[in-house]
Amino acid sequence: MRQKKKSRWAADLSLSPPSSSSASASSSSSSSSGDGGRDAGEKGGDDRLTELPDTVRLHILSLLPLKYAIRTGALSSRWRALWRLRWPHPAALEFSPPTDLGDSAADEFVAGVDRCLSARGLGRRIDALFVALPPGRRYDADIKRWLEYAASCGVEDLSLVVSPLSLAATSARPGRRARRNDLAAVSSAFFFSISECSSLARLTISGLHLSSPSANIKRLSSLEVLSLQAAHVTDAALRRIIAACPFLRSLDLCLCRKLRRIMITAASSRLTSLTIVGCVRALEVTISSSGLRRFRFSGNYLTTYSFDSPSRLEDVYISSGSPVSSLPRSNWVKALGELSNVKVLTLCNLSLQYIVAEGVKAIGEFRNFRNLRELQLLMGMMTDDNLMDIYGFFRLCQCPRLEKLFIELPTNMGDPFIEKYLVGSEEEPPEVDFEYLKIIKINSFKGHSNEICLVKFLLGKAGSLESLVMISPKELMGEQHNKNILDGCPDFLHFLQSQLLSFTRASVGAQIILSEHDDNKFSPTHWEVYSKV
Structure with missing residues (x-):
């Protein structure tokens, strides 16, 4: 009966399905339950919580914060997704503008949202609210009105997004005028209204123009997760916002092009995760939070990386996808050498160049990677020099407990930066021992000589290897490879397979796929960060 009522409400209000963040949270909690939790509740008969009547279980869910209500899906299949029905009305609302934006689309969209919220009534609980705003006008009063409503409904997950301009709108407003209209689409005053949402735990802001809030701004004492995406936020504004969130544990900064010096003060001691992606003007990051465990950065290398407690970092992602003629000035190698307890690490080919360039000085810095369990290498280029950089990393950086190795090779079939294409290096690989390495996965494997040398090296050193998985692009069957096809081999893929099986293996039982x-x-731990770039 609840399901039918929810569907009818969604149809009447022209609401889209629940936002992706809510769906992904439900999915992740469901997947984490595993078969063990399901069997315990359904077969064992000892799960008294699951045996309770639905009305009682829904009442229990109504007493829990959203994130804990979602996690109850791990108890059994009967709890899974039950959190969506914990209120007798839709509690995950999503408002998106029409795809065909007309001159009056923004006004019509605002009027539609107002009608929906008015029909819904005051005081009805909102778990998650997603609003995508059409470009082309200001929304000061509208946002203030909607946030006041959301605050009265105890909203916990809020997303405010400015929709990108349509192609027609962009062509009609070329150059600087279009950029000015984008910047003026929303006001920064909405932050004061957000501070009235006392139950807010997760906040996503995309495309909004944020100025620095006043020093006496009301604190967001419940906010734990903050994501700023393509937001026009200054260094000062970011510092004030972070200071207003004493319990913030996760901060995600994506495409915030005004940021130059990102500072996390000691007051943010609860911050455990910081992600910075595509902030192209950023020069420095200073982190005084002793609780930081996860640092993920993708963009132009910063001149200064400063961590108060680098030895506590366990999850680090450092990547720059842009080829450079010379290494930019940065203290990154010194900062990396202080990560004595890192367990999951992703590096790009430029990172490897930094390490190798330090030469003998890096040996003392990196012999402390004793806890590293998973390593991912993002090879935007694969020349002879890049192969030597990989060799150099393993020669300089001892990883005695490494269990998983993921390598992303260049996706393009012909790299314009490669001068010695398909020519292998004559330098000997390093004498290392991958005693615990069990999984190796190489994406975009094309059988080039440098790649073959790398595979031979890994197979010959991994004595406990269980699986070597190589994914080849479909474009591999081009004419340039036909000359390598042997009689009796239907295609080049089979030819490569036969070649790989002939290599010397330190682990006789290793499966080569x-x-x-x-x-x-x-899949690597950092697959989500890599796909975001």
Whole structure:
């Protein structure tokens, strides 16, 4: 009966399905339950919570914050997604503008949202509210009105997004005029209204123009997760916002092009995760939070990386996808050498160049990677020099407990930066021992000589290897490879497979898989960060 009522409400209010953040949270909590939790509740008969009547279980869920209500899906299949029905009315609302934006689309959209919220009534609980605003006008009063309503309904997850301009609108307003209209689409005053949402735990802001709030801004004492995406936020504004969130544990900064010096003060001691992606003008990051465990950065290398407690970092992602003629000035290698307890690490080919360039000085810095369990290498280029950089990393950086290795090779079939294409290096690989390495996965494997040398090196050193998985691009069957096809081999993929099986293996039982299709059985921890770039 509840499901029918929810569907009818969604149809009447022209609401979209729940936002992706809510859906992904439900999915992740469901997947984490595993078969064990399901069997315990359904077969064991000892799960008294699951045996309670639905009305009682829904009442229990109504007493829990949203994130804990979602996590109850791990108890059994009967709890899974039950949190969506914990209120007798829709509690996950999503408002998106029409795809065909006309001259009056923004006004019509605002009027539609107002009608929906008015029909819904005051005081009815909102778990998650997603609003995508059409560009082309200001929304000062509208946002203030909607946030006041959301605050009265105890909203916990709030997303405010400025929709990108349509192609027609962009062509009609070329150059600086279009950029000025984008910047003026919303006001920064909405932050004062957000501070009235006392139950807010997760906030996503995309495309909004934020100025520095006043020093006496009311604190967001419940906010734990903050994501700023393509937001026009200054260094000062970011510092004030962070200072107003004493319990913030996760901060995500994506495409915030005004940021130059990102500072996290000691007052943010609860911050455990910081992600910075595509903030192209950023020069420095200073982190005084002793609780930081996860640092993920993608963009132009910063001149200064400063961590108060680098030895506590366990999860680090450092990547720059842009080729450079010379290494930019940065203290990154010194900062990396202080990560004595890192367990999951992602590096790009430029990172490897930094390490190797330090030469003998890096040896003392990096021999403390004793806890590293998973390493991912993002090779935007794969020349002879890049192969030597990989060798150099393993020669300088001892990883005695490494268990998983993921390598992303260049996706393009012909790299304009490669001068010695398909020519292998004559330098000997380093004498290292991958005693605990069990999983190796290489994406975009094309069988080039440098790649073959790398595979031979890994197979010969990994004595406990269980699986070597190589995913080849479908474009591999081009004419340039036909000359390598042997009689009796139907295609180049089979030829490569036969070659790989002939290599010397330190682990006799290692399974070698070469395929065009990735079943995602093995995925790196940082796959989500990599896909975001």
